[in-house]
Structures are given as structure tokens and as C-alpha cells.
Amino acid sequence: MSTTPNPGHMLLGMQFGNGFGAQPHAWRAPGVSPDALTDVDAQVRHAQTAERGLFDFLFLPDFLHLQQDLDHEPPTITLEPLLTLAAVARATERIGLVTTASTSYNDAYTLARQFKTLDVMSRGRAGWNAVPSSGEATAANYGRPALGRTEKYERLHEMVQVMQGLWGSWEEDAFIGDQAAGCYADAAKVQPIGMQGRHVGSHGPLPIPPSAQGQPVIFQAGGGGNGLQVAGRYANGVIGAVFSIEDARAQRAALRQAAADAGRDPDEIKFFAGVMPALGDTVRDAVDRRLALGKDVLPQRVGYLGMMLGLSLGPEHLDRPLSPDQLAVTRPHPGDPRSERALAVARDGWTVREVLAHGVIDYHPTPVGPAEVTADHMQEWFEAGAADGFWVSIDVYENGIDEFVDQVVPELQRRGLYKTEYAGSTLRENLGVPHQYGLDPRLG
Amino acid sequence: MSTTPNPGHMLLGMQFGNGFGAQPHAWRAPGVSPDALTDVDAQVRHAQTAERGLFDFLFLPDFLHLQQDLDHEPPTITLEPLLTLAAVARATERIGLVTTASTSYNDAYTLARQFKTLDVMSRGRAGWNAVPSSGEATAANYGRPALGRTEKYERLHEMVQVMQGLWGSWEEDAFIGDQAAGCYADAAKVQPIGMQGRHVGSHGPLPIPPSAQGQPVIFQAGGGGNGLQVAGRYANGVIGAVFSIEDARAQRAALRQAAADAGRDPDEIKFFAGVMPALGDTVRDAVDRRLALGKDVLPQRVGYLGMMLGLSLGPEHLDRPLSPDQLAVTRPHPGDPRSERALAVARDGWTVREVLAHGVIDYHPTPVGPAEVTADHMQEWFEAGAADGFWVSIDVYENGIDEFVDQVVPELQRRGLYKTEYAGSTLRENLGVPHQYGLDPRLG
Known part of the structure; x- marks a missing residue:
């Protein structure tokens, strides 16, 4: 050895x-x-x-x-x-x-x-x-x-x-x-x-x-x-x-x-x-795992996510994807290095709650999926x-x-x-x- | 219970x-x-x-x-x-x-x-x-x-x-x-x-x-x-x-x-x-156990034992019991509460080394034997x-x-x-x- x-x-x-x-x-x-x-x-x-x-x-x-x-x-x-x-x-x-x-x-x-x-x-x-x-x-x-x-x-x-x-x-x-x-x-x-x-x-x-x-x-x-x-x-x-x-x-x-x-x-x-890591058999499974785990926590982070994306977001936005209008004006906040990824995930069409479930505001990068x-x-x-x-x-x-x-x-x-x-x-x-x-x- | x-x-x-x-x-x-x-x-x-x-x-x-x-x-x-x-x-x-x-x-x-x-x-x-x-x-x-x-x-x-x-x-x-x-x-x-x-x-x-x-x-x-x-x-x-x-x-x-x-x-x-405790099948065994364990330490304590007993003791006394003349003049030193027991053990006829092996100068009382x-x-x-x-x-x-x-x-x-x-x-x-x-x- x-x-x-x-x-x-x-x-x-x-x-x-x-x-x-x-x-x-x-x-x-x-x-x-x-x-x-x-x-x-x-x-x-x-x-x-x-x-x-x-x-x-x-x-x-x-x-x-x-x-x-x-x-x-x-x-x-x-x-x-x-x-x-x-x-x-x-x-x-x-x-x-x-x-x-x-x-x-x-x-x-x-x-x-x-x-x-x-x-x-x-x-x-x-x-x-x-x-x-x-x-x-x-x-x-x-x-x-x-x-x-x-x-x-x-x-x-x-x-x-x-x-x-x-x-x-x-x-x-x-x-x-x-x-x-x-x-x-x-x-x-x-x-x-x-x-x-x-x-x-x-x-x-x-x-x-x-x-x-x-x-x-x-x-x-x-x-x-x-x-x-x-x-x-x-x-x-x-x-x-x-x-x-x-x-x-x-x-x-x-x-x-x-x-x-x-x-x-x-x-x-x-x-x-x-x-x-957010592990799951599929990306959907991994997101669901984090949705369940963050049920009460994720909604509290919606305002901060909005700041990262240059949008005003509230609880009413949680369960739908960003609209084309929102996507058109969003820009990643330069003060938070996680903003780019948050935007990329949002562009994939996930709901705001699901974007949060990707760990985009977590302490370290979160790969999501298998x-x-x-x-x-x-x-x-x-x-x-x-x-x-x-x-x-x-x-x-x-x-x-x-x-x-x-x-x-x-x-x-x-x-x-x-x-x-x-x-x-x-x-x-x-x-x-x-x-x-x-x-x-x-x-x- | x-x-x-x-x-x-x-x-x-x-x-x-x-x-x-x-x-x-x-x-x-x-x-x-x-x-x-x-x-x-x-x-x-x-x-x-x-x-x-x-x-x-x-x-x-x-x-x-x-x-x-x-x-x-x-x-x-x-x-x-x-x-x-x-x-x-x-x-x-x-x-x-x-x-x-x-x-x-x-x-x-x-x-x-x-x-x-x-x-x-x-x-x-x-x-x-x-x-x-x-x-x-x-x-x-x-x-x-x-x-x-x-x-x-x-x-x-x-x-x-x-x-x-x-x-x-x-x-x-x-x-x-x-x-x-x-x-x-x-x-x-x-x-x-x-x-x-x-x-x-x-x-x-x-x-x-x-x-x-x-x-x-x-x-x-x-x-x-x-x-x-x-x-x-x-x-x-x-x-x-x-x-x-x-x-x-x-x-x-x-x-x-x-x-x-x-x-x-x-x-x-x-x-x-x-x-x-000094354990042994007999008192003799227990003393022998402590003699073996204290081989190099016990002799260093002979002078202090002499002080406890009101005698002048040195290495030359280690392997014999106190003599009748010594026993006649010994008295337990009032400044060390262990002196009485040391004298009692010496009166039983043990050699000076064996008296020490009874733990008479140890930190706590030492019962010796089975x-x-x-x-x-x-x-x-x-x-x-x-x-x-x-x-x-x-x-x-x-x-x-x-x-x-x-x-x-x-x-x-x-x-x-x-x-x-x-x-x-x-x-x-x-x-x-x-x-x-x-x-x-x-x-x-």
C-alpha cells in the first residue's frame, strides 16, 4: 500500500x-x-x-x-x-x-x-x-x-x-x-x-x-x-x-x-x-427532495432571490416560473456570486419555489440530480x-x-x-x- | 429495579x-x-x-x-x-x-x-x-x-x-x-x-x-x-x-x-x-507483590520511614527487622498519621524493606493480604x-x-x-x- x-x-x-x-x-x-x-x-x-x-x-x-x-x-x-x-x-x-x-x-x-x-x-x-x-x-x-x-x-x-x-x-x-x-x-x-x-x-x-x-x-x-x-x-x-x-x-x-x-x-x-449535492434518480426527484426538505424555509427566501435576480418577488410568485416579461428584465446581482446560477435555473422554466429548491442560495454550490x-x-x-x-x-x-x-x-x-x-x-x-x-x- | x-x-x-x-x-x-x-x-x-x-x-x-x-x-x-x-x-x-x-x-x-x-x-x-x-x-x-x-x-x-x-x-x-x-x-x-x-x-x-x-x-x-x-x-x-x-x-x-x-x-x-489494597493469597504473597513492584522505589523511602519511627535508618537496615534496641526507643512521629501503623507493622518482625512494602508511606491505607x-x-x-x-x-x-x-x-x-x-x-x-x-x- x-x-x-x-x-x-x-x-x-x-x-x-x-x-x-x-x-x-x-x-x-x-x-x-x-x-x-x-x-x-x-x-x-x-x-x-x-x-x-x-x-x-x-x-x-x-x-x-x-x-x-x-x-x-x-x-x-x-x-x-x-x-x-x-x-x-x-x-x-x-x-x-x-x-x-x-x-x-x-x-x-x-x-x-x-x-x-x-x-x-x-x-x-x-x-x-x-x-x-x-x-x-x-x-x-x-x-x-x-x-x-x-x-x-x-x-x-x-x-x-x-x-x-x-x-x-x-x-x-x-x-x-x-x-x-x-x-x-x-x-x-x-x-x-x-x-x-x-x-x-x-x-x-x-x-x-x-x-x-x-x-x-x-x-x-x-x-x-x-x-x-x-x-x-x-x-x-x-x-x-x-x-x-x-x-x-x-x-x-x-x-x-x-x-x-x-x-x-x-x-x-x-x-x-x-x-x-441534491441527489435523486432524476433532476425532478432531486428537486422534489429539496422541496420537501425546505417546505417551510424556501418561501422565506423568495425576497432574497428577487434581489439576486433584480426583480421584486413575493410569496405570490412561488408556484410559477418567471414570466417572459420578468425574464426580459432580470439581471444577476453582482454582489452575490450565486446570482448567475439562480438566473440560469430560472431560465430553464422552473417555478420560483423550484429555483430555490436548487440550492441557489445555499452556502455551497448544489448539483441537482443523479x-x-x-x-x-x-x-x-x-x-x-x-x-x-x-x-x-x-x-x-x-x-x-x-x-x-x-x-x-x-x-x-x-x-x-x-x-x-x-x-x-x-x-x-x-x-x-x-x-x-x-x-x-x-x-x- | x-x-x-x-x-x-x-x-x-x-x-x-x-x-x-x-x-x-x-x-x-x-x-x-x-x-x-x-x-x-x-x-x-x-x-x-x-x-x-x-x-x-x-x-x-x-x-x-x-x-x-x-x-x-x-x-x-x-x-x-x-x-x-x-x-x-x-x-x-x-x-x-x-x-x-x-x-x-x-x-x-x-x-x-x-x-x-x-x-x-x-x-x-x-x-x-x-x-x-x-x-x-x-x-x-x-x-x-x-x-x-x-x-x-x-x-x-x-x-x-x-x-x-x-x-x-x-x-x-x-x-x-x-x-x-x-x-x-x-x-x-x-x-x-x-x-x-x-x-x-x-x-x-x-x-x-x-x-x-x-x-x-x-x-x-x-x-x-x-x-x-x-x-x-x-x-x-x-x-x-x-x-x-x-x-x-x-x-x-x-x-x-x-x-x-x-x-x-x-x-x-x-x-x-x-x-x-495489596492483594495476595497470603500476607506473605501480598508483601512479595509489593516488594517486586517497589524494587527500586522502596529503598528510597527508608530515611523517611526512620523519621516516622524516630530512628535513624539507612540502606544498611533494609533487610533486617528492627532490633530489640531499636524497638525499645522507637516512637511514632506525631506529624505523620501513618506512623502508628508503620510501627505496628515493624513490631510484627518484618524487615524494614517489608515494612515499606506494606504501603505504610502510601497515599492511602493499604490492607495487605487476601x-x-x-x-x-x-x-x-x-x-x-x-x-x-x-x-x-x-x-x-x-x-x-x-x-x-x-x-x-x-x-x-x-x-x-x-x-x-x-x-x-x-x-x-x-x-x-x-x-x-x-x-x-x-x-x-
Whole structure:
């Protein structure tokens, strides 16, 4: 077995949220238990299905305040991501376990210890999406004022560096374990790091030896100039929010340039484009699936769709296609990159409600129809150099992950675009990113 | 099945540390893998054995800096306790999952979220040992000065209160889960707590509904006047370090009084006395077991034993009993409560090394010999009102937990002192402590 992925194969991560799925009304879908938020066994089952599909990693978004309208929707996040992944780790073998954790509201020692524990427990499958936190709601949950912009980004850099320093505080060959001689470790190789920045410091060492991949992989959201710089310096994985091949290629190129600017090989950063497939035996079936799933949500979006199309749309327009008069004056709003596709779908003659059911206002592009449609989308983007892989948001986890694994994955494999077994056993191996232990010596 | 324990039955918790056992050289014992620190599967197996023995809970000590001499010993703590317990939770059904977490170096929102997640994942089996942290080494790992004594205890109170407030931020019937009506929860019953103390504050709510036991059980170390007050106000379990029945009775009585002073029923606090059994088919076998286990450690303790006995002892005395001349002048040192027992063992004619092998300088009393000796110890203390139960430190987890479960547990059951099945399914039920949700309204 090789331990590096075939460069002709796309990588895949899966959004792993609240136990229900990526669509707000997933919790009401047929066959879904309303208790899935609190049912870790269901989450383990979903993770195992993703692993059956050879997904390279699960990716858990996280937020530090409750932002849903609980009358109508569950929280979008898992109860707590690190403990959830600790439970998932023992029930899986190969799939990577990546979660967001805030660089603004954690202590480096605690967070470094928790991520490294996950990495050791999972035998080298942990990843950390290092993101700063903004906003008054989160700050209020921590009983202190929100960080200013400068401090927020300084703290992000310092957290990554101090945590990587702590992760490297046992030299890789420090553990000995010679029972006869009574020699547990070479204590001279377990040393304080004594790092102290403006906002974050830790003396160390951690009480934890290296994992099977040395230390967790860093992910980053990568938005904006600061985010790009952070990703360029530290990240091996970046999740993008992109709606066109051109935009994705530009973001990927900027990231690769940022890596080069930091003295790294651009191939060390893998860029993942989001995709939210709407699967069905036919396009009609797929649209019907989303109509059912979005029954109460889609109508609320009609006004926004109108804005995207340069029309005034209201509930009275929902169940008919745009008229020739409307189509004659419509123009895609330049402020929303999803507008072009919304217009294209509308021109195909779908009703306004059906246009919305195509996911034209969703967080990621939504291919609609049989597995081939999603595979076509992914192939086109991948072959255009728009992404190294995809971050797949499944609308309803229950059955939905199985459908993706049983329909889209084999189609990608038939096309020679996807692996038929894991390349390795650690997340680094499966992503094809280089070994790193402690701080990156190239960053000075 | 009853859901409250029989008051004639003692409760049992088990020390659950680094994967090896409570004796420093457990990692070198026959049959032990030197990799146990990083092997969560081994820890799960040990937890399952403890559950087979109907232990009410596992209890994980924790420290926020590495304090071992790694050349000769592993860290005494697990990699990270909350993630370890998350992994153990899925592989067990009834045993409680209690860990220490610092009130000095955690944020209330994060820690409340993590403990409540463990509580939900385990279906109501989590407990939090709320302890303040002292010392420069820990402070240095967090890159800030150590807390002063006053702030440390103020922060302890505030952390417990804010965390309990957050735990109660969903009313117990807030979750609805009506899929047909599209009603996930009654958002009016999920409210901010807006608590702000001098050191700790959080707005809330948490994104987590109640667990099967409502919220985690509070444990406390309970030492000193401040600790006693904290335990009296909040704790349902206290782990004591006591070496005589008299001392244990006094500590237990003081705790019960502290609960009464806080307006609570004293029976709401369960006091656990530590015990570190040395098991063997005979007393000789048990001593030999500890001689082998302590081969390199026991000789280092000879000077301290001399101090306890009022003698000057050195390595040259190790392999002979105290002489009649020595015995004539020895007197137990009043500053160490273990001195009386050390002298009694020495008077039985054991060599100095064998006296040490009786665990006379260990952290908890060590009954030495067949299971009946340990059962006698526990029975005597329990029936004297010295403890509601015991915190059992197994010297070597591998095989050692099985020995306790297969030998001591049945002996206690034969004597009518121990349950033959779990009283309930939550930690609260198994401890026989009352329901609590959110802050205790009696504390005002």
C-alpha cells in the first residue's frame, strides 16, 4: 500500500455538524430521529458510513454561542466537537477528525493538550481548524470584551505557534519504555518550550508523547488578507466558500502563493471547495427532495432571490416560473456570486419555489440530480485546478451519507478520480502533506 | 429495579490514572504494556472491568503540569481526562465518569459545555471534581501569574455557580422535537443566564439540552476551611485523604456539618475514604507483590520511614527487622498519621524493606493480604461511620482490577455490604444524591 495519495485523485472531507444534516430542516426528514443532536451513537454511525466512502476527514464547524431559532431548528453544531471526535475516534480506523477551535477563547496549554490527546487516541488522525472568534455574543459567553482586530490576529498567530511548540515538546524519540531497565523516557528530550508572546504563552512541556502522525494537521478558513497569510504560514488544509470555478481557482492560487511567500511548497496546502449535492434518480426527484426538505424555509427566501435576480418577488410568485416579461428584465446581482446560477435555473422554466429548491442560495454550490451530475461538477472543478478536493455537505445524514457513498463515490471511482482504498493510516498520509513536528523551522 | 442505593451498601469509586496503575512502577509489572499511557483501548478495557465490579464511578485525578521524573516513571495522569472519558463513555453503560478540572485555568462556558457534553453522551454519568490550582509550574503553563489565595477561592465559587447556571440554561422541558409541527424546542425556555462575578462570567445559554441526570454531579477535594465550605455548598462527593477511622469520622462529620450550615441535607454529601489494597493469597504473597513492584522505589523511602519511627535508618537496615534496641526507643512521629501503623507493622518482625512494602508511606491505607483483609478494613471503616464508600487505588490495573473485582467485591457482597447490581443508570441514582438542575435554589 502506498502512503501518499494519487495526485489524480480528489480528496474529500465531510461536514459533520449537529447529527441531522446540513439543511436546516434535516431534523424533520423521514427516518430521522429528533434526538440525533444528543445521540453520539448516531454520530458514530454516520462517521463510519463516511469512512466506508473513504472520506479523508470529517470536519466539524463550531461556534461559541447559540445562534439558531430553536423554535424551528436545532443548533447547527455538535454538542462539543472535541469530545464528539474522541467518541468517534475509537469507532473508526482511517478517517481524519478535524474540528474548529477558537484561537481567541482558549488557552494554548489546554487546547494543545486536548488536540494532541485526540491525535494520540486516533493514532494520528486529528486536525485543528484554527480560527479567531468575533462578535459580542461570543465575547459575552466568555464574560469579557471582544478582541480588537489587531489582537485577534496576533493571538491567532501566537496560538498556532505556541500550540505547535507544545506539540513538539517531547522529541520524537524521547519515549523509551524499557521495563527491564526501568527507563520510561529520556527526560532530557522532554523540555520546556518557554514561549511567551504578547497574548499567549506557555512554559511546557505537555505530558503527551508524539502521535502516529507526530502532531495534528492545521486547517484554516483562509478568508481575507490576514487569513490568507495565516493559512500560507501554517495550514495544510483550507476550506473555501466558492461559487464558481474562476473564483475557486483564484482563491487556490492566492493560497498557494501565500504558502510560497512563507517559504513553503505550495503543494503542502490542499484547497477544498464546498459542495452540497441534491441527489435523486432524476433532476425532478432531486428537486422534489429539496422541496420537501425546505417546505417551510424556501418561501422565506423568495425576497432574497428577487434581489439576486433584480426583480421584486413575493410569496405570490412561488408556484410559477418567471414570466417572459420578468425574464426580459432580470439581471444577476453582482454582489452575490450565486446570482448567475439562480438566473440560469430560472431560465430553464422552473417555478420560483423550484429555483430555490436548487440550492441557489445555499452556502455551497448544489448539483441537482443523479450522482452523475454531482460527479460532473466535481470532475469539472477538479480538472480545472479549482480545488484539490471537496468539502461535502450532506443535506440529511440519515441515509444521505449512504446515498453519496453508494452513488457518487463509485461514479468518481469509475472515472479514475477517487481512490479505492485509503492511502495511509494517518491524516497527513491521506492528505499527502509532509511530516511536521513542533514548529515549522522554515518560518523562523 | 430500585433507583436508590441500599444505605447498608458502601459506594465505590476507582482511581483511574495513567493506564498503568497507582504504584509508580506499575508500568514495569509483568503483563503490562509500556504503551498503556497512549492506549485508550486498554483504558476502556480497565473501565469495563471496573463496571463488571459495579464500581459507582471512575475518578481521574488531573494536574496541569508534568511533575514526574520521566527517566523512571510515566506521567501519573491520563493524556487528557475529558477526552479519555468521552471514549470510555461509549464503551460502558453504568459506571460514573468523574474527573478533576481546574477552576483556576478554565473558562466557565468551555468547561460547562465539555462536562455537559460528557453528561449527555454518557446518558447521565458525568461528575466534575472542582478544584482550584496552585503553584508556579501550572501558572507558567498558562503564561500568567499564579492566582492569589483570595482570588483562587472566589474563582472556585464563581466557576461552580456559573457552570451550574449554564447547565440549567435550558429548562428541563424545553426540548420538544415535534417533527410534524416543525417545533424543535420552546425557545422561550432556553434563556441567557447573564451571570457575572468578580472573576468569572457568562451570558449563555449553552447549546445543550439536559442530560439523563439533568447535569453533572459536583465532587470536591474538601481540604482546609475554604475547601470544606465549598464542599458543603456544592458537592455531592468528596474524596478524603485519611489514615485512621477517627480522622475519617471527623472529616466526614465536618463535611456533613458544612452541608447543614449551607442549608442542605448532610446525606447529600458522600464521603469517600481512599484505600490501596495489596492483594495476595497470603500476607506473605501480598508483601512479595509489593516488594517486586517497589524494587527500586522502596529503598528510597527508608530515611523517611526512620523519621516516622524516630530512628535513624539507612540502606544498611533494609533487610533486617528492627532490633530489640531499636524497638525499645522507637516512637511514632506525631506529624505523620501513618506512623502508628508503620510501627505496628515493624513490631510484627518484618524487615524494614517489608515494612515499606506494606504501603505504610502510601497515599492511602493499604490492607495487605487476601481479599478478606481488604474487606475487613472496608467493613470496619464503613460500619464505624468513617466513610460512605471508598476510593480504591489499584496498584497495577492490568489484572489488578480483575483481582479486586473477582476477590474483594464478592467478599463484600457475601457480607451484605455491597450491591449485586447497579441501583440506577445515572451517577446521581447510583450515589443516591438528589436531583439538581441549574443552581441550587437553597443557596440563595
